[in-house]
Amino acid sequence: MPTREEFPKDDQSGRFAYEGLDRVIHEKARLSILTSLIAHPKGLVFGDLKQLCGLSDGNLSRHLQVLAEAKLVEINKAFEKNRPQTTCRITAQGRKQYLEYLQVLEQVVRDAAAAGTEIDKPGIIPRRLFPA
Amino acid sequence: MPTREEFPKDDQSGRFAYEGLDRVIHEKARLSILTSLIAHPKGLVFGDLKQLCGLSDGNLSRHLQVLAEAKLVEINKAFEKNRPQTTCRITAQGRKQYLEYLQVLEQVVRDAAAAGTEIDKPGIIPRRLFPA
Numbered sequence: 001m002p003t004r005e006e007f008p009k010d011d012q013s014g015r016f017a018y019e020g021l022d023r024v025i026h027e028k029a030r031l032s033i034l035t036s037l038i039a040h041p042k043g044l045v046f047g048d049l050k051q052l053c054g055l056s057d058g059n060l061s062r063h064l065q066v067l068a069e070a071k072l073v074e075i076n077k078a079f080e081k082n083r084p085q086t087t088c089r090i091t092a093q094g095r096k097q098y099l100e101y102l103q104v105l106e107q108v109v110r111d112a113a114a115a116g117t118e119i120d121k122p123g124i125i126p127r128r129l130f131p132a
Numbered sequence: 133m134p135t136r137e138e139f140p141k142d143d144q145s146g147r148f149a150y151e152g153l154d155r156v157i158h159e160k161a162r163l164s165i166l167t168s169l170i171a172h173p174k175g176l177v178f179g180d181l182k183q184l185c186g187l188s189d190g191n192l193s194r195h196l197q198v199l200a201e202a203k204l205v206e207i208n209k210a211f212e213k214n215r216p217q218t219t220c221r222i223t224a225q226g227r228k229q230y231l232e233y234l235q236v237l238e239q240v241v242r243d244a245a246a247a248g249t250e251i252d253k254p255g256i257i258p259r260r261l262f263p264a
Contacts, residue, residue, distance in 0.1 A: 012183060012184055013183050013184075013186065014183075014184070014185075014186035015168075015184050016164050016165075016167050016168040016171070016184045016185055017164055017184075017185055017186030017187075018160065018163070018164055018167075019186070021163070023160060026158070026160055028153050028155060028158055031150070031153070031240065032148050032149055032150055033148075035148050035150075035240055035243050035244055036147075036148040038244055038247045039148070039243055039244070039246065039247045041247070048144075051144060051145050051146075052144055052145075052146070052147050052148045052149075053146075053148055053149055054145065054146035054149030054151070055149075102241060102244055105237060105240065105241060106241060108163065108167055108237065109234060109237060109238060109241070111167050111171060112167055112170055112171070112234055114171065115170045115171045115173070
């Protein structure tokens with residue numbers, strides 16, 4: 001007799017597929033960039049963003065380009081004290097898509113927590129995500 | 133004058149780097165597989181896992197192989213009613229690493245929520261992840 005679990009066949013198709021996990025956002029470096037930018041809605045200069053994300057110049061440039069092409073961030077090049085300065089900002093569309101992505105991410109956490117009491121004990125996953 | 137935000141330079145390095153987002157687990161299909169398996173600790177047969185994750189045979193096989201090589205899942209091939217049956221199960225190490233990964237994922241959600249009131253309203257991110 002198999003020890004695998006039985007589950008109802010109906011309505012389970014794609015139950016854990018997480019289609020909403022947009023790959024443009026989900027990639028680790030880009031998730032890091034977007035979370036930095038959503039936490040700093042007025043924008044960040046390239047050097048500060050690089051520091052917050054712990055990325056190299058090349059990696060940050062490459063991933064910013066992907067995000068800009070997807071219209072999730074906007075990049076402005078200007079001069080400050082006669083030196084070129086690149087500023088990055090999340091767009092309204094980027095904010096919207098990031099929030100949609102975040103809802104799916106929370107579903108992953110809920111699904112994992114629903115798995116059992118062992119995973120759902122204090123210190124592993126807090127009962128309240130936002131303590132009062 | 134730049135409109136970008138200022139932030140304290142110290143202790144911000146890598147603040148949004150999320151080093152703990154293990155790429156083996158973070159990849160979308162593998163996150164889907166591992167969440168299915170953590171929700172079914174006794175294991176799942178290949179066909180059921182495929183259905184839950186919405187993956188093709190080839191994609192599921194490929195990602196299972198990566199997870200097995202990382203010792204996060206174990207794959208058993210046996211016969212049931214004279215037909216070969218592949219069963220997949222999360223390992224103790226897989227469970228441990230998944231839980232560590234999950235804590236970082238929750239940090240991402242908290243960081244995003246801390247960004248402002250707009251993101252932190254009911255319906256976008258629930259105040260309590262686990263309602264009473």
